[in-house]
Amino acid sequence: MNNKKLANKLDQFLEIHQFKDYCPNGLQIEGKAEIKKIITGVTACQALIDVACAEDADAILVHHGFFWKGEAQEITGMKYKRIKSLLDKEINLYAYHLPLDVHPELGNNAELARLLGITDRRPLEPWDKRSVGRVGKFAQAISPADLAERIESVLARKPLHIDGGKKEIKSIAWCTGGGQDYINIAAEQGIDAFISGEVSERTVHIAREMGIHFYAAGHHATERYGVKALGEWLQGEFDCDVTFVDIDNPV
Incomplete structure (x- = not known):
């Protein structure tokens, strides 16, 4: 092509x-x-x-x-x-x-939600259809420890978990990569937990004081899957050879 x-x-x-x-x-x-x-x-x-x-x-x-x-x-x-x-x-x-973060079918956020079993997905900022942050739910409530284990199993990387106090997680917000500051909007909406790639010093205090579980799952780890899915889509659309190469990055 x-x-x-x-x-x-x-x-x-x-x-x-x-x-x-x-x-x-x-x-x-x-x-x-x-x-x-x-x-x-x-x-x-x-x-x-x-x-x-x-x-x-x-x-x-x-x-x-x-x-x-x-x-x-x-x-x-x-x-x-x-x-x-x-x-x-x-x-x-x-x-x-950003276009790859947000794409509803093949984006980083969509792929992470698919892998973790998050359903009923919608923008975290309801006034902005292109909101990078997303919110959804699990079919059944999950314990904070079980969610940490699920993230580690899916991403092959142990997440940093900051305990927000709630015993069960039903509602979940997330933003792959460096989207940790969306935690404020999630907490204000009463969402049970928030997942991002990175964590800042202030994020720990926000999670503890606003009562929301926070998981930092890795910038690279949470953003592997959008570009991989996009490449697979391209291979299906066109007669071309597409190979995903994962260069290890612990961050």
């Missing part, structure tokens, strides 16, 4: 025009025009780029790409090495940040 047509297809499918993001969504680095082999991963780090180069891939599709708001604009050091590796091999780089 053509690299520009692929960008247009992904842009439309993920509705990138709906978002004000911290980075450009879509084709970030242009490479060869014809794409047959795609490597997907969470972040466009050097290790993932090296795999793509070794595999003679035509494109990389990630959640975390380049050119973040507020970062230095100079292309030097680590950024230079990454971009040079892509340009030398004419590898296209596609990145989708």
Whole structure:
């Protein structure tokens, strides 16, 4: 398939025009025009780029790409090495940040909910259909300890659990990655527990004082599954070879 047509297809499918993001969504680095082999991963780090180069891939599709708001604009050091590796091999780089978090079918939040058995999903901020935070429920109430075990089993990573005091969890809110500050909105709505990827010092006090269980399950671990699902969707839509590569990241 053509690299520009692929960008247009992904842009439309993920509705990138709906978002004000911290980075450009879509084709970030242009490479060869014809794409047959795609490597997907969470972040466009050097290790993932090296795999793509070794595999003679035509494109990389990630959640975390380049050119973040507020970062230095100079292309030097680590950024230079990454971009040079892509340009030398004419590898296209596609990145989708918030649009991939929010997508109702294949997004990071949707995939995490599917894996954990969360149903009746809706925006955590009811006034914003594009709210990154989500809320839902479990079919049956679960104990805080059992939820921690379920998260560890699904993500292969032990979560940090801050006890909010409630003995059972029925309602649940979540936001993958660095969405820990959505805990305030969840607590104000009386939701039993909140899951995110990261934790801040203040999050611990909020959970304890507002009576909501909090689970930090890992930024990388909670955001593996959206880009993987998107790649599988692409493989089904087009005649192309798509491989997900999980570069280990304990954070």
